[in-house]
Amino acid sequence: MNNNTAHNIDKSPYKIVKKQFFLISENDFILQTGERLEDITIAYETFGTLNAKKNNAILILHALTGDSHAAGVYDKKDEKPGWWDIMIGPGKAIDTDIYFVICSNILGGCMGSTGPSSIIPGEKNSYNMNFPMVTIPDMVRVQKRLIDHLKIKKLLAVTGGSLGGMQALEWSVRYPDMVEAAIPIATTMKHSALSIAFNEVARQAITSDPNWNNGNYSKEKKPDIGLSVARMIGHITYLSDKSMRMKFGRKLQDKNDLPFTFDTKFQVESYLKYQGEKFVTRFDANSFLYITKAADYFDLEEQHGKGSPVDAFLNAKARFLVISYTSDWLYPTHESKAIVKALKKNRLDVSFCEIKSEWGHDAFLLPDKRLNKMIKGFLASVYEKIQGATNNEI
Amino acid sequence: MNNNTAHNIDKSPYKIVKKQFFLISENDFILQTGERLEDITIAYETFGTLNAKKNNAILILHALTGDSHAAGVYDKKDEKPGWWDIMIGPGKAIDTDIYFVICSNILGGCMGSTGPSSIIPGEKNSYNMNFPMVTIPDMVRVQKRLIDHLKIKKLLAVTGGSLGGMQALEWSVRYPDMVEAAIPIATTMKHSALSIAFNEVARQAITSDPNWNNGNYSKEKKPDIGLSVARMIGHITYLSDKSMRMKFGRKLQDKNDLPFTFDTKFQVESYLKYQGEKFVTRFDANSFLYITKAADYFDLEEQHGKGSPVDAFLNAKARFLVISYTSDWLYPTHESKAIVKALKKNRLDVSFCEIKSEWGHDAFLLPDKRLNKMIKGFLASVYEKIQGATNNEI
Numbered sequence: 203m204n205n206n207t208a209h210n211i212d213k214s215p216y217k218i219v220k221k222q223f224f225l226i227s228e229n230d231f232i233l234q235t236g237e238r239l240e241d242i243t244i245a246y247e248t249f250g251t252l253n254a255k256k257n258n259a260i261l262i263l264h265a266l267t268g269d270s271h272a273a274g275v276y277d278k279k280d281e282k283p284g285w286w287d288i289m290i291g292p293g294k295a296i297d298t299d300i301y302f303v304i305c306s307n308i309l310g311g312c313m314g315s316t317g318p319s320s321i322i323p324g325e326k327n328s329y330n331m332n333f334p335m336v337t338i339p340d341m342v343r344v345q346k347r348l349i350d351h352l353k354i355k356k357l358l359a360v361t362g363g364s365l366g367g368m369q370a371l372e373w374s375v376r377y378p379d380m381v382e383a384a385i386p387i388a389t390t391m392k393h394s395a396l397s398i399a400f401n402e403v404a405r406q407a408i409t410s411d412p413n414w415n416n417g418n419y420s421k422e423k424k425p426d427i428g429l430s431v432a433r434m435i436g437h438i439t440y441l442s443d444k445s446m447r448m449k450f451g452r453k454l455q456d457k458n459d460l461p462f463t464f465d466t467k468f469q470v471e472s473y474l475k476y477q478g479e480k481f482v483t484r485f486d487a488n489s490f491l492y493i494t495k496a497a498d499y500f501d502l503e504e505q506h507g508k509g510s511p512v513d514a515f516l517n518a519k520a521r522f523l524v525i526s527y528t529s530d531w532l533y534p535t536h537e538s539k540a541i542v543k544a545l546k547k548n549r550l551d552v553s554f555c556e557i558k559s560e561w562g563h564d565a566f567l568l569p570d571k572r573l574n575k576m577i578k579g580f581l582a583s584v585y586e587k588i589q590g591a592t593n594n595e596i
Numbered sequence: 597m598n599n600n601t602a603h604n605i606d607k608s609p610y611k612i613v614k615k616q617f618f619l620i621s622e623n624d625f626i627l628q629t630g631e632r633l634e635d636i637t638i639a640y641e642t643f644g645t646l647n648a649k650k651n652n653a654i655l656i657l658h659a660l661t662g663d664s665h666a667a668g669v670y671d672k673k674d675e676k677p678g679w680w681d682i683m684i685g686p687g688k689a690i691d692t693d694i695y696f697v698i699c700s701n702i703l704g705g706c707m708g709s710t711g712p713s714s715i716i717p718g719e720k721n722s723y724n725m726n727f728p729m730v731t732i733p734d735m736v737r738v739q740k741r742l743i744d745h746l747k748i749k750k751l752l753a754v755t756g757g758s759l760g761g762m763q764a765l766e767w768s769v770r771y772p773d774m775v776e777a778a779i780p781i782a783t784t785m786k787h788s789a790l791s792i793a794f795n796e797v798a799r800q801a802i803t804s805d806p807n808w809n810n811g812n813y814s815k816e817k818k819p820d821i822g823l824s825v826a827r828m829i830g831h832i833t834y835l836s837d838k839s840m841r842m843k844f845g846r847k848l849q850d851k852n853d854l855p856f857t858f859d860t861k862f863q864v865e866s867y868l869k870y871q872g873e874k875f876v877t878r879f880d881a882n883s884f885l886y887i888t889k890a891a892d893y894f895d896l897e898e899q900h901g902k903g904s905p906v907d908a909f910l911n912a913k914a915r916f917l918v919i920s921y922t923s924d925w926l927y928p929t930h931e932s933k934a935i936v937k938a939l940k941k942n943r944l945d946v947s948f949c950e951i952k953s954e955w956g957h958d959a960f961l962l963p964d965k966r967l968n969k970m971i972k973g974f975l976a977s978v979y980e981k982i983q984g985a986t987n988n989e990i
Contacts, residue, residue, distance in 0.1 A: 395840035427804040446789035
């Protein structure tokens with residue numbers, strides 16, 4: 203869904219950014235399951251400058267298959283910037299001339315942070331399926347260590363879409379004193395049966411690939427076909443009926459007429475296959491299993507409110523901007539409205555916007571002036587308020 | 597989705613029915629691709645009695661994985677009747693005390709009609725992927741031979757849901773003089789990009805199962821895992837977000853708490869896995885490939901109207917009752933409305949009803965008083981009219 207095209211290298215519009223690593227050196231990090239995980243590494247990137255008061259930091263939380271590379275390029279030669287470069291940069295909605303932006307790869311991931319493909323400390327092999335189950339609260343607890351390490355006492359905002367939105371919600375209730383504002387986008391308080399169903403079928407596709415080999419695959423013989431099918435399933439759920447009609451309709455890939463053979467491909471088929479094949483070059487199959495399972499287990503209501511959505515936010519203190527998209531059928535608007543309702547019952551300061559869009563769940567990754575304006579305005583208002591408060595305190 | 601439970605064998609409420617076979621003995625059946633298919637066998641079943649005037653026949657058209665066994669049982673010991681027994685029988689909506697009901701297994705299927713698993717005439721092996729591509733028009737053309745064979749000049753009605761609805765539409769425009777009325781249910785005039793996408797991913801799941809072996813699998817080593825994943829994908833699309841919330845929510849299969857392991861299954865996961873595993877015992881993987889491809893190729897607009905939905909129905913003469921379901925996102929209501937619009941522009945007699953239901957695409961297979969009443973009333977009206985016409989002619 204990325205529309206960026208090749209650009210003039212000398213005039214690259216993108217900022218150079220460097221991937222950094224933070225090691226949780228203590229060996230007593232206890233996961234939600236009670237299991238211990240040693241030597242956790244977290245890959246992260248920062249954009250902009252932390253101010254003297256350390257009160258301009260925004261934590262970006264990525265979705266299922268994202269990474270720490272939220273904006274900029276690693277090298278002037280890179281043709282494609284980070285996954286949310288449309289939002290993060292000088293003068294952009296999340297303005298790096300004003301804010302200090304942090305994005306880290308989630309625990310369980312495969313883009314630099316500790317996950318199933320990491321080498322077990324003191325051993326030669328990677329964890330594979332011996333990696334302990336990690337949850338979204340675990341991901342957030344690890345991010346908190348990173349924020350502590352950066353000596354930031356309170357984040358100006360936490361934001362992300364999809365699985366990133368779940369993390370933003372978790373942040374707001376787990377560390378209420380560390381979150382000034384939260385912007386959960388296209389997300390849910392608890393993973394629905396439909397979303398679990400799609401994830402489970404995707405996992406089945408991976409684990410039934412003989413190359414998966416109970417998770418013990420080699421680099422030369424990976425479960426690429428299963429992972430590719432899993433990605434194709436995911437991709438369908440990120441789009442919408444209408445967006446697929448508009449984008450592909452019944453157009454054929456290479457032909458004008460329909461010769462009725464198995465080789466004849468509709469454009470939508472070729473597109474999905476391409477997305478699947480591209481994905482396997484950058485993503486680890488076991489990570490996919492762990493992260494989708496973490497999403498399925500996500501239930502803020504149950505874990506923080508003992509089944510009550512209102513109680514789940516009892517401790518929350520942040521200001522909220524909740525955003526959903528009309529054509530998102532994976533995390534439909536009514537799920538965002540349930541969040542808003544629970545927040546309001548707690549008398550929290552909450553704004554809600556359902557953006558009209560035909561682009562389905564993936565809409566939050568596409569350029570959208572309304573999203574830009576809304577987030578820019580919201581952040582300015584939050585920042586202005588705390589600046590005022592701090593000045594008054596002085 | 598079948599709610600029937602075990603019943604007292606002596607008091608079986610189901611009629612006994614027998615599967616019959618019709619052989620198209622001529623060896624010159626030319627398919628839409630131009631290919632020749634020899635010795636086509638069509639499995640069919642009939643319910644009720646053909647009257648002397650042969651004007652009370654209703655042709656039932658089954659969906660993707662259905663068969664000729666639309667109602668009744670083969671044996672008094674059978675616990676489960678045919679797939680639309682709720683609709684077909686004495687006193688039911690499609691009343692076998694009044695109508696003569698016919699249902700045949702589609703060409704390309706695996707339930708008695710010629711398909712990829714059939715033995716090639718004069719050889720020892722089955723066709724497998726050497727079976728020629730068949731289209732929905734081909735399926736309908738073969739059904740027409742069966743109706744000719746039964747010496748029925750005009751069908752009182754053709755009806756079916758999903759792929760069955762596509763066949764009903766094809767009947768109405770291909771053989772306008774043979775169709776008094778058509779009842780397409782939960783269907784579409786042309787397969788959308790979304791539906792093609794789901795079918796393609798399901799096909800990928802099958803063809804990437806190493807047991808598939810380019811279609812040349814043995815009975816002992818079938819691509820069961822791939823076919824099971826394909827069925828699971830299908831099943832999700834037959835349900836709705838809300839029906840899955842109501843039916844499963846986040847309930848766990850065997851446990852009350854959430855121990856966060858890969859073994860812990862949500863009910864929705866177990867349900868889908870069960871559906872997948874059950875399916876592979878009755879369905880042929882190659883048939884699944886051919887039939888989904890036929891569905892993807894279905895485009896009444898293009899094939900009969902050169903791209904114009906109105907022109908597609910230029911030759912149609914039938915009365916129509918078009919039915920859709922509010923929560924069907926596979927063939928959403930707007931696709932039924934497009935059919936209705938095109939029919940009306942041709943000044944055809946058309947009734948349309950969108951049934952409010954939470955059960956998604958599969959709703960047409962579930963007991964529903966509104967559907968019963970509507971179809972019963974519509975058929976009575978059509979039958980009364982032709983009886984009157986015939987009497988007047990006398």
